[in-house]
């Protein structure tokens with residue numbers, strides 16, 4: 196039977212986040228730093244949104260609902276069945292890894308400089324040695340971002356091809372085919388409106404970090 200698993204805000208978050216992260220990588224590689232900063236800020240605002248949505252959002256988007264104990268993730272890896280809707284126990288950990296690794300990338304970017312023409316907005320709010328360290332972390336962690344994204348997309352392809360369990364349709368339409376009866380995720384107008392207000396607040400927060408905070412500090 197079909198069940199609403201991913202509410203619209205979570206789906207919009209996913210595809211916007213994937214686009215922002217990809218665009219941030221491409222723009223950094225071609226050294227279009229104006230654009231790199233814009234996409235980086237977008238990724239940061241979306242990330243902040245997802246962290247709060249993981250606490251206040253509908254059931255399958257909640258971290259408390261999908262973060263299984265490591266023992267359950269190991270058992271799943273060894274073949275234990277998982278019929279409940281939402282991220283599977285292993286997938287939940289990879290979601291957290293994606294959020295943390297991209298989070299480190301977006302935050303360290305605020306303190307990073309290429310020593311020529313582009314400096315993150317918060318670079319002067321910390322000691323130069325600290326900024327140097329965070330900049331090195333930004334360059335080093337870029338490789339970790341590539342690895343976790345490759346692993347993520349590889350896992351989605353593996354599920355579709357090998358396990359015959361396509362995951363992409365549910366991330367597009369919101370509905371997944373489930374084996375057991377379960378309550379649907381709330382996805383009504385009020386939930387969507389709340390998400391919009393939350394995203395606006397997160398964007399305002401990032402705007403404050405990028406413009407007002409450096410002006411008041413400097």
Ligand code: HEM
Nearest residue numbers: 219223232235236238301304305307308309313315334337
């Ligand atoms: C998800 C968000 C982000 C991703 C995926 C990302 C990714 C990257 C990548 C791949 C590079 C090139 C690293 C290299 O080839 O050595 C880079 C460089 C850089 N990033 Fe980001 N970045 C993000 C956010 C930000 C933000 C928010 C800022 C500042 C507002 C920023 C500022 C910089 C700067 C100044 C460089 C140049 C470093 C150098 O040339 O030494 N980044 N970033």
Ligand code: HEM
Nearest residue numbers: 212213216217281282283286290293344348351362363366
């Ligand atoms: C830079 C690229 C990407 C990033 C950073 C990314 C990040 C994420 C994150 C954070 C989630 C968790 C969703 C949530 O609970 O909020 C997720 C789930 C998912 N992503 Fe991506 N994603 C990327 C690219 C892609 C691509 C290209 C595809 C399709 C081929 C894809 C397919 C999916 C699917 C199907 C899920 C749900 C998995 C499940 O059912 O447990 N992602 N992704």
